[in-house]
Amino acid sequence: MNRRWLFLPLLFIALLPFRAPAPLYYSPSQGWYYAPYGQKAAWVRQRADQELAIAEQAFANGDYSLALKASRRVVNVWPLSDYAPRAQYLMGQSLEMQNRDQLAFIAYQTIVQKFPSSPAYHAVLWRQFDIANRFLNGEFFRIWGILPLYRSMDQTAALFGQVVTNGPYSDIAPYAQFQIAAAREKQKDYEDAVAAYQTAADRYYNQPLIAASALYGEALNYQKQAETAEYDQGTAEKAIASYTDFIALYPSDPRVPRAQKAMDDLRAVRVSGDFKIAQFYLRNHQWAGAVVYYDAILQLDPNSPYAAPARREIELLKPRLRTAFN
Numbered sequence: 001m002n003r004r005w006l007f008l009p010l011l012f013i014a015l016l017p018f019r020a021p022a023p024l025y026y027s028p029s030q031g032w033y034y035a036p037y038g039q040k041a042a043w044v045r046q047r048a049d050q051e052l053a054i055a056e057q058a059f060a061n062g063d064y065s066l067a068l069k070a071s072r073r074v075v076n077v078w079p080l081s082d083y084a085p086r087a088q089y090l091m092g093q094s095l096e097m098q099n100r101d102q103l104a105f106i107a108y109q110t111i112v113q114k115f116p117s118s119p120a121y122h123a124v125l126w127r128q129f130d131i132a133n134r135f136l137n138g139e140f141f142r143i144w145g146i147l148p149l150y151r152s153m154d155q156t157a158a159l160f161g162q163v164v165t166n167g168p169y170s171d172i173a174p175y176a177q178f179q180i181a182a183a184r185e186k187q188k189d190y191e192d193a194v195a196a197y198q199t200a201a202d203r204y205y206n207q208p209l210i211a212a213s214a215l216y217g218e219a220l221n222y223q224k225q226a227e228t229a230e231y232d233q234g235t236a237e238k239a240i241a242s243y244t245d246f247i248a249l250y251p252s253d254p255r256v257p258r259a260q261k262a263m264d265d266l267r268a269v270r271v272s273g274d275f276k277i278a279q280f281y282l283r284n285h286q287w288a289g290a291v292v293y294y295d296a297i298l299q300l301d302p303n304s305p306y307a308a309p310a311r312r313e314i315e316l317l318k319p320r321l322r323t324a325f326n
Contacts, residue, residue, distance in 0.1 A: 048078035068094040085115035101131045103145045132159035153187035174204040190225035212250045219243040275306045
């Protein structure tokens with residue numbers, strides 16, 4: 001049988017008029033959604049204020065799907081109307097109530113970009129901050145705004161960074177900057193966490209609660225960075241310096257005892273490392289090097305268990321050093 005005869009009937013069927021129940025659309029700011037042909041649905045109105053009233057009533061009734069559709073229509077059909085900013089905000093709220101936080105964040109971002117004079121601008125920053133916090137606390141990011149698939153502290157930090165960018169001088173910006181550091185710390189990226197905490201401490205130095213927590217976080221992450229893999233004495237010194245600044249600047253902070261304990265622990269590890277290095281030099285008859293590290297032990301912690309052996313070795317090595325230099 002000639003296959004061309006089979007193709008012709010199929011082509012005829014394909015060319016017949018066909019209408020799906022409703023076309024499916026995708027938008028990065030809205031996700032997948034249906035829109036009826038000709039906008040004949042019962043909730044459709046021909047004026048922006050009436051359509052917004054439908055959306056607001058639906059939201060009040062807990063019908064977030066209808067609220068989203070009606071508010072979306074206001075934004076799409078009357079983008080330059082006075083009702084568009086309120087409708088855009090309602091879109092974000094409706095998406096949040098449907099647990100579609102990524103799309104809600106984008107919907108709120110549209111207000112920042114298109115309606116910067118909206119009276120909801122400040123509320124938008126807080127809504128975005130709350131969404132980012134939910135991701136920080138373990139919420140999954142979704143593929144196409146639908147399928148929850150993975151957690152990401154990189155994306156979470158980016159969300160907080162967007163909040164800071166949106167309102168660098170707002171009252172939410174210090175907290176968002178602090179949470180960038182918290183996201184980095186949660187993914188054990190201690191180097192980036194230190195940088196983010198430093199930014200918070202420097203930029204918001206005039207806000208004691210934020211500045212104190214940021215400086216403490218900086219010291220703590222220096223300490224964690226020093227303790228990863230092989231002990232990093234240089235980073236440990238930075239941790240001690242940050243803890244010292246924290247105690248000096250905020251002596252009444254309840255975390256001061258913990259900072260002092262952390263400094264003691266860091267010094268103990270440093271002293272132990274210096275003693276091992278001194279012993280290495282001693283075994284290799286490098287007397288001057290051994291004395292340098294024994295002396296460092298006495299300078300760092302004269303009351304440590306290693307202090308007495310260090311003093312004894314220094315006294316024993318003095319004659320050898322004099323001989324070596326004469």
